[in-house]
Amino acid sequence: MEKDIKFEEIPAKKVSIKKVQEKLTKFTNDLENAKDFKTAYKAVRDLENYMDKFENNATVISIRYTLNSNDKEIAKLQDQMDEISPLVSNLINKFNKVLVKHPCRKELEEKLTPYYFQMIDNSLKSFDEKIIPELIEINKLSSQYDKVLGSAEIPFRGEIYNISQMGKFTKSKDRGERREASIATDKWFGDHEKEIGDIYGKLVELRDTAAKKLGFKNFIELGYLSLGRVDYDARMVANYRKQIADEVVPVCQKLYKDQAARIGIPFNKMYSYDYNLSFLSGNPTPIGDPDYLVKMGRKMYGDMSKETGDFFQFMMDRHLLDLVARPGKQPGGYMTFLPVQKYPFIFSNFNGTDGDVNVLTHEFGHAFQGYLSRNIKPGDFRSPTLESCEIHSMSMEFFAWPWMDLFFGKDDEKYRYSHLTDAIEFLPYGITIDEFQHWVYEHPHATHEERCAAYQEIERRYTPHKKYDPEMKTMGHGGWWMRQHHIFGTPFYYIDYTLAQVCAFQFLVEMTRNRERAWKKYVKLCKTGGKYPFVTLLAKNHLRNPFEDGNIHKVMVPLRKILKSFDLTKIK
Ligand SMILES: [Zn+2]
Missing domain, CATH: 1.20.58 (Methane Monooxygenase Hydroxylase; Chain G, domain 1)
Known part of the structure; x- marks a missing residue:
């Protein structure tokens, strides 16, 4: 067959x-x-x-x-x-x-269905032959950005590292090492600031031109249409950001104060790199090699449900997983889908960090949805828009919580706590990146310095705790956004992760109350695939719409209870 x-x-x-x-x-x-x-x-x-x-x-x-x-x-x-x-x-x-x-x-x-035609109308509005020259140029410039960052050579303690390799030093238990590594990375961005700033300036100009050629006032509406957003707009997103600012930013400030106490640095003396260390004893790491982790993955999905057990076997039997890093293999991780064979495929680079476990939960969440929706017709309805897709993956991260001892041993509770706090703390950062991009495309002719000033203003508003070491001059003047590749390659996409996170929190809350009910609801959501746009999909699956006033509050109240249920004297 x-x-x-x-x-x-x-x-x-x-x-x-x-x-x-x-x-x-x-x-x-x-x-x-x-x-x-x-x-x-x-x-x-x-x-x-x-x-x-x-x-x-x-x-x-x-x-x-x-x-x-x-x-x-x-x-x-x-x-x-x-x-x-x-x-x-x-x-x-x-x-x-x-x-x-x-x-x-x-x-x-x-x-x-009318939605099918809505998607087509949408793609017609956002594409025309006359913008092909801009699209080609945009592709070239975003690959150029990837190349500049990908080929970074950062000298550190006598060796040369790339940006992702520097990551582990900036999370070191030793504050001196964290500081030195962060300053070295900052210096590299300073040395390449003109080049990166110029690439972005050109990208903004091209996107603005393409939008105007298609009859839009600026790139914002075109950016939304290109992402297939048919049932929400920039005004609703602004209202969502306001709710995150009111409801989540204060919770994060409290979490950071707890963290300061835990790692023994006064809150007002913490610098950006100190926030990378969650526990004095170090961040949780997996207890086995890649083979061991895959074996535990099989056990976890076998125990979780009949559907996930079958799914894991399906992936293994057809060789649809390539998980371990090796020479010649590109960095990163993704899930993709083969429409003819109806196969999901998972690609990753296991390297012995907690990121490996994240592949087994997050990417497997994406693949599980691909597997459950594989027979949906027409094919355009197999997978929803991006913010909805991240609900499948981020919720699976939470459904996997009971099995975390298999991966982290006695540090399992430590993992759950940092997973949850990281997820909450991500929201203010996510809206910073989003609001910055709205500012950028409303001011398409701004200079690089003006962009950095705008970023700094937004950053101080949503992440007021974040201070930079005086020697980190590039990040210190509002240059952090240059590190966030979505800003270059996929404008306005970043907010999707935060929207999905808010929905995944709802699954976490529900599973603490009634796991079986939460699981059924999740499977139903995955099986719905992309039959509806985001807001409608939420309504059909009884999830709270993050754009609606009061809903972020309603998500955060039970979540704060879950946070309080952790015994912080036991996880250090
Ligand atoms: Zn994802």
Whole structure:
């Protein structure tokens, strides 16, 4: 049975752009000539089936490429894909233009749902041939940013490290080491500030131009549309940020004071790097090697439920996991989906930190949803927009709590406490990054210095505890945003993590009351896939809408109780 082949048996094929063009043009003509619903609907299905195959191949190529970037054959296929994907978008755009004006639209809308058409209207509003030059330039500049940061060489104590390698020194138990490492990283950003600031300046200019070409006042609305946000807008997000400021910022200030006491540094003398250390005894780390962690993962998902046990076995049997770091493999971690075989795939770089356990919970949460929604039709409804997707993953992190002793041994409670406090403390940072971007695109011609000043003002408002060592001059003048790659590559995306976190908290609260009910609700949410936009999806699944006044308060009251239930004398 073809469906059960293993990942390595799926071929990566070279694509002929001429053939793709012919096919997509044929479907467009078929649709245009269709006189009745049945023929029109067939053209829609033909395009969908063809695009599933195209995307499947593109995904296989991209997975293989990230697994081994030294493979010249795959690198060639990847380059070709990068080149042809804007052309494919353009051809689909042409098909969609015919579809929305089709005489049978009413019947098609009944069959495919109004939301399906809303998504298409949305993509038509946010894309047009005339902005292709800007899009190409934007892609180039954001890869340039990745390259500049990826190739960073930071001298530290006689060795050279990249930015992610510096991470572990900035979290050291030894304050001198934390400080020195943070100053070295800060200095690298200072040395590259002009280069990074220029890249961002150009990106903002290009996005502003593209937005104006499409008839928008500035990039904000276009940015929202590009992320598929059809049932909320910037005004609602601003109201959400206000609720986080009122309800969460004060809780975080209390958490930071507790942390100061725990690690023995006076609160008013703590610098940014001190907040990296949660416990004097060090942050919790996993107790076994990658093989051990995977074995425990299997045990955990087997115990958790029938669905998760089956799912874990499904992934193992078909070789849909590539978890361990090795030379040639790209950094980072992700979950992706192969629409033809209906396989989720998980990529990660296990390196012996608590991040490994996070892959087993967070990325597996994404994959579990992909697995449960794999048969949804049309394929566009398999996966929701990004803020909804993060609910699946972040909630799974909490559903995994009872098994954390398998991964962290006697430090399991320490892990749960820092997981929860990190998640709460993330919210003020997330709204800082979001508000900054709104400011940037409202002031597209601002200078780099003005951007840094704006960032600093917002940062002081939402994270008033955060002070920088006088020697960290770059972060000290509002330069932190240069480290947040989402700002460069995927504008306005960052708030999604915070929105999802607020929903995942609701699952945590519910599972402390009635685990079985919470689990059923979670499985239902995963099975709903992307049939609805964010706000509607929440309503259908009885989750509180974070935009609505009072709802952040309602989420935070029981969460504060859970925080209080930790015995801090036992976790040091
Ligand atoms: Zn995620």
